[in-house]
Amino acid sequence: MNVNRYIKTVIKYVLRAFSLLFAVSVIAFTLVKLSPVDPVGQYILGTETVSAEHRAELEEYWGVNEPPVKQFFHWFVALLHGDMGTSILYKMPVLTLIKEKFLNTLALMICAWTFSGIIGFSLGCVMGATKDTLCDRTIKKLCLLLCSIPTFWLGLLLLLVFSVWLGLFPIGFSSPIGVLNQDVSIWQQIYHLFLPALSLSLMSFANVALHTRQKLIDVLESDYVLFAKARGEGRFTILRRHGLRNILLPALTLQFASFAELFGGSVLAENVFSYPGLGSAVSAAGLNSDVPLLLGITLFSALFVFTGNLIANVLYGVIDPKIKEEQD
Structure with missing residues (x-):
């Protein structure tokens, strides 16, 4: 090197x-x-x-x-010098508060980001491989519907159905009420995390699915795929050798670009489910005029999105070594 x-x-x-x-x-x-x-x-x-x-x-x-x-x-x-000031609302250093709240937000975003990537990429491949069939049209309509639904409305709907009517999940919070943090098990945390993560992932997986579908259709209709069919390669072999390899990088680009969208959506999701993360903290800071906390979370969110884009740039070279950034 x-x-x-x-x-x-x-x-x-x-x-x-x-x-x-x-x-x-x-x-x-x-x-x-x-x-x-x-x-x-x-x-x-x-x-x-x-x-x-x-x-x-x-x-x-x-x-x-x-x-x-x-x-x-x-x-x-x-x-x-690392001093973001003291939160007026929480009466503690802003940097310390961000560290505490970010752990909950990070767990929420990782789950939602993983679910949206896996589900969106898989459904996009299914739609692209079955273009214009009943399966393709049904999933496409579902994705378009989810793209038009606001996050808070979807969260309220999931909360109403699975928590209020069916009683399968807790109404909110990241742990059972009355239980100390050190006594909360990992399964209890996942139990409280499921609905907020599902609400957040359903918001972003539709874009990944529709984008992946179109890219796969473009690849399957290209000249080199027609040449591969002429050589006798099967449909599964074409999808594995040519399709997935050429749509992985665009899907990865869109997935990392969704960091900002997920962070913005987490503000609504955390408020709907009373989840104690950065999203609920920034809402409380705005409503209560907590200027130091509001500025601190704003800078941290910008750095977080920048880090996500930086990771994507690094992975570009790993997936496709032919991609090189221009040197100044």
């Missing part, structure tokens, strides 16, 4: 990540400053009457009255 080329690639991705985080931080900070959010008012909400002198001291301590550019500079410098 060329060491210089490897170092150059690493530096390039580091610079991309830093520029992305800087741009997101500027935009997020600007939007917060333009919004009617009053962090000091939210901080003293619910407490006894606060004097004007005490409020002025809090505003001076937090630098609320400083120019916006100076506020952003102080916040960004602290961010570079």
